[in-house]
Amino acid sequence: MLLGALIAGEACAEFSGSASVLSDYRYRGVSLSSGHPAAQLGLAYDDPSGVYAGLFASSVQFAISPHRELQTVPYVGYARRFASGVSAEVGAEYAAYSGPGDYDYAEFYVGVTGEPFSARLYYAPRYFGREPGSFYAEVNGAQPLAERVRLVAHVGLLVNRGDYPPYGPSDRRVLDGRLGLAFDVDAFTFQASWVGVNSAYTGYPVQHGRKNTAVVSLTCTF
Amino acid sequence: MSTRRWLVASIALLVALASPAMTQPVTAQPALADRTADRQLLVMLYLAPPHFRPDANYNGQGYAGGGDARRRVAQALAGKYGLKVVNAWPMPALGVDCFVMEAPAENVLVGAEEGLARDPRVESIQRMQLFHVLAHNDRLYPLQPAAKAWHLDELHRLATGRHVRVAEIDTAVEADHPDLLNGVVRQQNFVDDRADVAERHGTEVAGIIAARADNGIGIVGIAPEADLIALRACWEQAERDGALCSSFTLARALQFALERKAHVINLSLGGPRDRLLERLLDVAIARGISVVGAVDREARDGGFPASHPGVLAVAGEDVHDAPAGALLAPGRDIPTTTIAHTWGFVTGSSFAAAHVTGLVALLHELDPGLGPPELRQLLVQTTAPSAHDVVDACAAVARVAGACACTCAMAQERKLLPH
Numbered sequence A: 001m002l003l004g005a006l007i008a009g010e011a012c013a014e015f016s017g018s019a020s021v022l023s024d025y026r027y028r029g030v031s032l033s034s035g036h037p038a039a040q041l042g043l044a045y046d047d048p049s050g051v052y053a054g055l056f057a058s059s060v061q062f063a064i065s066p067h068r069e070l071q072t073v074p075y076v077g078y079a080r081r082f083a084s085g086v087s088a089e090v091g092a093e094y095a096a097y098s099g100p101g102d103y104d105y106a107e108f109y110v111g112v113t114g115e116p117f118s119a120r121l122y123y124a125p126r127y128f129g130r131e132p133g134s135f136y137a138e139v140n141g142a143q144p145l146a147e148r149v150r151l152v153a154h155v156g157l158l159v160n161r162g163d164y165p166p167y168g169p170s171d172r173r174v175l176d177g178r179l180g181l182a183f184d185v186d187a188f189t190f191q192a193s194w195v196g197v198n199s200a201y202t203g204y205p206v207q208h209g210r211k212n213t214a215v216v217s218l219t220c221t222f
Numbered sequence B: 001m002s003t004r005r006w007l008v009a010s011i012a013l014l015v016a017l018a019s020p021a022m023t024q025p026v027t028a029q030p031a032l033a034d035r036t037a038d039r040q041l042l043v044m045l046y047l048a049p050p051h052f053r054p055d056a057n058y059n060g061q062g063y064a065g066g067g068d069a070r071r072r073v074a075q076a077l078a079g080k081y082g083l084k085v086v087n088a089w090p091m092p093a094l095g096v097d098c099f100v101m102e103a104p105a106e107n108v109l110v111g112a113e114e115g116l117a118r119d120p121r122v123e124s125i126q127r128m129q130l131f132h133v134l135a136h137n138d139r140l141y142p143l144q145p146a147a148k149a150w151h152l153d154e155l156h157r158l159a160t161g162r163h164v165r166v167a168e169i170d171t172a173v174e175a176d177h178p179d180l181l182n183g184v185v186r187q188q189n190f191v192d193d194r195a196d197v198a199e200r201h202g203t204e205v206a207g208i209i210a211a212r213a214d215n216g217i218g219i220v221g222i223a224p225e226a227d228l229i230a231l232r233a234c235w236e237q238a239e240r241d242g243a244l245c246s247s248f249t250l251a252r253a254l255q256f257a258l259e260r261k262a263h264v265i266n267l268s269l270g271g272p273r274d275r276l277l278e279r280l281l282d283v284a285i286a287r288g289i290s291v292v293g294a295v296d297r298e299a300r301d302g303g304f305p306a307s308h309p310g311v312l313a314v315a316g317e318d319v320h321d322a323p324a325g326a327l328l329a330p331g332r333d334i335p336t337t338t339i340a341h342t343w344g345f346v347t348g349s350s351f352a353a354a355h356v357t358g359l360v361a362l363l364h365e366l367d368p369g370l371g372p373p374e375l376r377q378l379l380v381q382t383t384a385p386s387a388h389d390v391v392d393a394c395a396a397v398a399r400v401a402g403a404c405a406c407t408c409a410m411a412q413e414r415k416l417l418p419h
Helices: A002-008 B003-017 B067-080 B106-118 B200-210 B247-259 B275-286 B349-366 B372-379 B393-401 B408-415
Strands: A014-022 A038-046 A051-060 A069-081 A087-097 A105-114 A117-124 A134-146 A149-160 A173-185 A188-197 A212-221 B040-046 B084-091 B096-102 B124-127 B130-133 B165-170 B184-189 B227-232 B234-236 B243-246 B264-267 B290-294 B312-316 B327-329 B334-338 B342-346
Touching: A014 B067, A212 B067, B040 B067, B040 B106, B040 B247, B067 B084, B067 B096, B084 B247, B096 B247, B106 B124, B124 B275, B165 B200, B165 B247, B165 B349, B200 B227, B200 B234, B200 B334, B200 B342, B200 B349, B227 B247, B243 B247, B247 B275, B264 B349, B275 B290, B290 B349, B290 B372, B312 B349, B312 B372, B327 B349, B334 B349, B349 B372, B349 B393, B372 B393
Parallel strands: B165 B227, B165 B264, B184 B227, B264 B290, B290 B312, B312 B327
Antiparallel strands: A014 A038, A014 A212, A038 A051, A051 A069, A069 A087, A087 A105, A105 A117, A117 A134, A134 A149, A149 A173, A173 A188, A188 A212, B040 B096, B040 B124, B084 B096, B130 B243, B234 B243, B334 B342
C-alpha cells in the first residue's frame, strides 16, 4: 500500500532490481540454505524525498524441514545525504518465512555511510521468532581496485540476549566476517568471498555446517 | 529438482533477465569532444543516497545500486527526444547520475532541451560548455624567479606541504619529469582512455605547485612535498595553442577530487558559468576544501570559476585590471617544468593561481583547520578590502605558524595587524 502510494506520486523516482544465484546463502555468517545454493530476487524503489522501499526474496532451508522454503523481506526506510558527503538512514524490515517454523520477525535499524564504509545497528525484538530479541552491528566496506574490480569486506557482531532452547545453547556474542572480490561486467556482478563465523552455537534454526566457507555468487542488476 | 539442475535453471533465468532489451550499457566514449560539445546536453537523474538493501548488502555497491535502472531511463529519454547517450558518470556528491546526450542537429537539441526540462524523470539539465586554460606562451622574457620574491627557502623551514593533497584539474601532467618525481601521487584521465599522456599546461602548473626541492635540478615548487593528484580534464588542441575542457570532464574531475578528499583544488582555467560545476564547487567549499581559480582577463568579473563565491580568484601581479577581490600573485616569466623533461618560462594567471595553491597547501599543513573564509584574510597584506590584494606569503605563513617567516622584522610587523 505504501509502495503503491509512493509510486503514484513519483517524480524522477527510481525503480531497480537484482536477481542472484549463490553457492551458499550466508546471512550474518550463518548458512540459511543449509550449505546449498540459493536464488534471490530484489526489487527497490527510491523516492527523491529520501524515502525508499523494497522487497527481497530468497530461497532458504531450515533444520526442521528437508524442503526449501521462501524468505520474503519487505523493507522501508529514509536516507539522507549531508553536505559533508556522509549519509544517514533509519528503517525497518520484516522477515517472513514459509514452512512449518515460526521464524518471522521485525527488525529496526539505523545506519551511517561515509564512502567507502557503511555501518548499521539493528534491533529485532523477536529475532527468528525467539525472545528476548537480538542486536546486530555491522560495518561494510568496498574499495575499488580497478575499474571493474572492488574489494568487499564485512564484519558483524550479533548479541544474543538469552538461550533459545529449541535451537540448543547459543553464545552471547557471535562474530562474523566476509572478505571478497567483486567483478562487474555490464549488468552482472560476480563475487567470490570467504565467509566466517566464530561460533558453532549461533542460535539460528539452521543445520550448523562449516564455520568458514567460500561463497561465489552471480548477480544481475536491472 | 536436483541441486545442479536447480542451479542451471537459476543461471538461465539470470541470463534472460540481462537480455539486451533490458540492459543497454552506455558505451563510454572519449570525452574529448570539442567539435560536438555544442550539440550535447548534460542530463542529471536522481541518485539515491546509499542505504540498506538486502540484495546488495554484501556486494559493495556503494550507491545503493540502481545504475542499470538509471541507464535504462537515460536510454528511454534519449530515444524519446531524438538524442544519443554518449557518456555517463555518477556524481554522488550531488546525488545525481550525469548522462551526456548528443543531438544530431541544433534544432533537435533545442526541442530536446525543452522536453527534458519538463520531464519528471529528470533532476536537471544543462548544455555542455567548453572552458580554456589561462596561459600565454611568452617564454623569452627575462628570468624573474617568483620563488625568491616569496622567500621560499625560509617558508620551507616551517612548511613544505607535506601530507597535503592538492588536486590539479588541468591538462595531463608529465609525472615522470625529473623535477616532479614522486610528487604526483595519483593521475586520472577524464578526457580519453590514453595512458601516459604528457601535456604542456598541466606540467607547467604542476611544477609551480609541487616541483621537488633540493634535488639539484630545475626549480622549487611552492609546496615541494605536497601530494599532487593530477586530474586530466582538459586537452591540448593539435591545431592551435591552448587547451579546452568541458563541463562533463571538469565535473568528473571535481567529483574525483571530492572522493579522494583533496585539501586544495587548483583550477587554472576559465569559461562560462556552469550550473553543474557551481553545484560541485559549493559542495567542495562546504566541506572545507580550498578552491583556487585563475582570473580570466577576457571576462569583466574574472570569469568562471574564479568569480564563484568562495573560490580564491587569482591574477598575475602585473595585471592592473583584475576584478575587485582578486588576489595578486607572481604570474609573469615564471620558470617551471614543461614537457619532454625540460624547463621553460611561462606567463599567465594560470601560474599565479598555481602559486596561491602551493601557498594554501603550506598553510594547510600548518593549520589543517583553516577554511576558505579565513584563508583569504591570511593571504593578503591587510584586512581592509582592496581592489588589488597582493599575496604576502611571508606574512601569511608567519601568522599561521606563530613564528618568524622570512625576515623576523617583516613577520613581527604583520603580527601587529588585527587577525
